[in-house]
Amino acid sequence: MIAGLYVYWALFAVMLIGLYVVISHGNLVKKLLGLTVFQVGVFLFFISVGKVAGGSAPIIAEGAGPYSHPLPQVLILTAIVVGVATLAVGLALAVRIFESYGTVEEDELERVADEQPEPNGAFGAQCVPNAPFGSERGGGRS
Amino acid sequence: MISAVMVALLVTMVLALLRAFLGPDRYNRILAINMFGTKTVLFVAVAGFLFGRPDFLDIGILYALVNFVATIAVLRLSHYEELVSGRSGGAGE
Amino acid sequence: MIVVDVMSGVLLGAGALFALSGGAGLLRFPDFYTRIHAAGVTDTAGAGLILLGLMLQVSSWETGVRLLIILLFLAMTSPTAAHVLAHAARRDGVPVWREGDERR
């Protein structure tokens, strides 16, 4: 019983850890990291379904024995790129939220939203983040 | 013999992982992860030979490249933050 | 043919030992700079030996070329990464361990 399913239980554990991080953590960037862990767990599950014992990669070569199934690998190639696309959108939002609210912690966000409900629209950057790439332009609005 | 090397690599990876978890400050962790990356490159190469399909070594090249880019990125971005906050005395010692 | 197998066995064994010693050094050494010495040396040397050992067992020249490319790439980037890491740590003021200090 255990011999056949240990992989699936390990992967289910990874998925659940990711889900736990997404829901419990307050920091927006940490949530996205948890989301990545959750998605990777699912991808590994798909690929382990397509694996045959003693098989080899589905690249046809003479006498290369049984091949693992190519279909789950195609699906996961698509899913990985979808995951990164969602991560990029989430991170862009996190940067903009930091510039508008001054923080990326959920509880502080609620406090800031209650204290100053009506600053000027979403485009005003309250504070100037540091320049991570060693370049400085004339004093940004601080 | 190759499976012995595989076992050695796995043990080294676990040791590096322990240092990554224990590492008191950031630099110990970067070092452990960089070492883990190099061992993964070797793991892929040895796994290719062990399981009979040695012609998939492009992945090894990619691992080495990506490991190098990640290490430079970690140093470049985290290091820079210290420079800005001026804690390390700016331009030089 | 036996000589080639023996040679690759020796190389692989040496590489494996280097890797293991690097891992052990990483845990046992007291502070960052000693650990980076352990990791830096064994990374490059261990990788080089294992890849050379594998090269002797290669069947087609394409695989051999790929192993050579990995070897060259690792030989260039691994020391660079170690250097940059040590330099960044030094600039960041990570204190050097003196005899008698406690482990950091």
Add this chain to the structure above:
Amino acid sequence: MMTFVLTNVTLLVILIATAIAISRMRALYEATMLGALFSLVTASLFVLLDAVDVAFTEAAVGVGISTVLLLGVLALTRSREAVTPRRRHLPALIAVLLAGGALGYASQDLPAFGAADSPVFSHPITGTYLHQSQEDIGIPNTVTAVLASYRGLDTLGELVVVFTAGLAVLSLVGPPARPEETMPRADFHLADYRIIRIISGILMPFILLFALYVLFHGEYGPGGGFQAGVIFAAGFVLYGLVFGLDKAQRVVPRVALRILVSLGPLVFIGLGLATMLLGGQFLDFDVLDPNHPEEGQHLGILLVETAIGFTVAAVMTTVFFSFASRGVSR
């Protein structure tokens, strides 16, 4: 066989340990680095599970792009070392227990791991993809064959998703600043960057050459459009990190990026419409070369891979430049 199980178990244990460490790690920088390690272990597991193309993509994307983006955002949002401890444990535990229960309940009837007679392998399309494709399409790498031809629409959808992500970052974090706006500060040209400069300078041509190799080698070995695009982007990221944003933007001008981002999907959809006009179905590459369809499939797959390669490279580089110049131009 034993070494496979041993390696598999070890890597899974490392995977779970890293996942727990990420969830418990309070400092965000360290959590991101462990995220890079997590992707690396996942990629190694993919290699073990014979998913070579997926290992390629996961390593390039998970360690290369995601880590750099996460670190860039952490630098931009000046995330403090420690994350505030306030956590909502109760809803998380409820969700995890429910999902875990459902997964556990499901695992009892799942086919055994690696079983050759599982429903997945006994389905007739296995034969179609592995053997029939050699006659219809004739390329050894069946993953690329299925990706680009049998399920071409999935790949088109995926390319559109990457294009949408590029639009999102362009609209949220703005287009990358113009090169002259991003002049590096005086002390940036430090002696300590000279060694990385030299090494990166030497490596850059080989990285781009390797990306092109991966792009055109996709039919015979692991590789393909997405992997090549991400390797291109990793090369430009390295160049941007080491030589500063302004030099990187001279290498890859903004206009070229904007054109390439929207050119890729157009080429792919145009190819689909072209096959329709030539009398076939949408994305049916047989009609590209009427007398011997196999050549048509080769041509179609090559065009698809190239379109994907350039689009993914352009989008990932635009995303990186936008994040980088966000810190600068503000």
Add this chain to the structure above:
Amino acid sequence: MTAQLPALQVAIPLACAPLCVLFRVRFVPWLLFVVAAVGSLVCAALLAGRVASEGTVRYAMGDWRAPAGIEFVVSAFNTPVLLLVSLAATVTAGYARRSVAAEIEPRRRRLLYACLCLTLAGLLGLAVTGDVFNAFVFLEISSLATYTMIAMGQHRRALLAAFRYVVIGTVGAVFVLIGIGLAYAVTGTLNMADLAERLAEGHDNRALQAAVVFVFVGLAVKMAVFPLHAWLPGAYAEAPSVVSTFIAATGTKVAVYVFCRFAFTVFGAALVFGVLRIDRIGLALAALAMLVGSAAACFQQDLRYLLAWSSVAQIGYILAGVSLATASGVSAAYLHLINHAVTKAALFAAAGLLVMQLGSVRLSALAGLGRRMPWTFAAIVVAGLGLVGVPPTAGFVSKWALVTALVERGMWPVLVAMLASSLLALVYVGRIIEVVWFREPPASAELEPTQSPATPASMVAAIWFLVLLTVYFGIDPTFPGGLADAAASALLGSGGE
């Protein structure tokens, strides 16, 4: 060319999106969105004709036979959705020009139009595809484009609403992916028709039952069903008014269609409603959604939040209809899906017009403006009555169909919840009417009589077209009713079709 219609349906909007980004000349992006919307409407109409005459239309992508390749299936159950989404897109296109010019800064306009084309293409693809994983990909396309558009809202709260929707939406999409993975592991195929055949006998397979649960939890997030609806109020209210008009009419509706498609034609009603009793859970959640949605709507201070919470309640009605699993129930659900989409699009469009004219739609700011802008507020009142379900409007027809379906199955508690929710709807629509017509405008409004410039004809025309449509469907429900009955019979009759 008519053989290629299903592919054209998705290809036209998909091709317009990158073109929008390439051609940055002033009105070209808007023109491209109009081309995409009208093109998809023409394709939908032609397809509806072909389905009516020939029955199910199958289209193999890349000329690969079904289980190996991806196929599009257009039948009676998805033509109403195609027509609805294309119609909503066309009306939004007409409405969009002035509204986007007023709310979005020039640099972002072409990106918004590109995202509108992508959302349209994603929703149409989701409605048409016959492959399970392909549905996941189209779901991601439409979701990602929607996240981007919501984040273009004027207020900074839009960013928070977009981020919450990204996290919840992605977790929902991954749940759908887990469900697909479990179903694939048990059957080995991704084609819906093939999946239905192979699942016909394995009803006691636990992995399959878990797959059903995971897919439906993921879809419940996309449908904003009661416990998982947290993202909807913020997303609809903070988005630019063009975006909220379009996604209010189509976003959750296509998710309901996918729910029906999975429940009836993929997993089979016997498994979903027989073995797993999803109908009891669905009816319970629907009743809760009705009550909570309507109750929350009564306490909102902002018109758009009020409308968003009322959407949560209306989705409860549709879910109640679907969960009955009877022909009359599903037909009533489809009818309410169409009527509510048209009504809610009219209301959000009117709210967008108010935002453009007055700057904000807080109820306090709207006090006593009924006389100053009679056309806009008359439209709001008529559409509001449609929400409540007052006889001349379409809302009454679909609620009546729902009541008869509920009575037929004898689901009295859900019936009571429905009536209570309609009463609550009367409360919040009455509140709007009272604030707008019977209250004295605050002193400040008097000072700037010029505040109401000439209301743009294109926007008022779009709003009144939708309102008249609701009234027309109310008086002569044969067209939507026919579509709904055909869809219900296609879903239930064919089973594994």
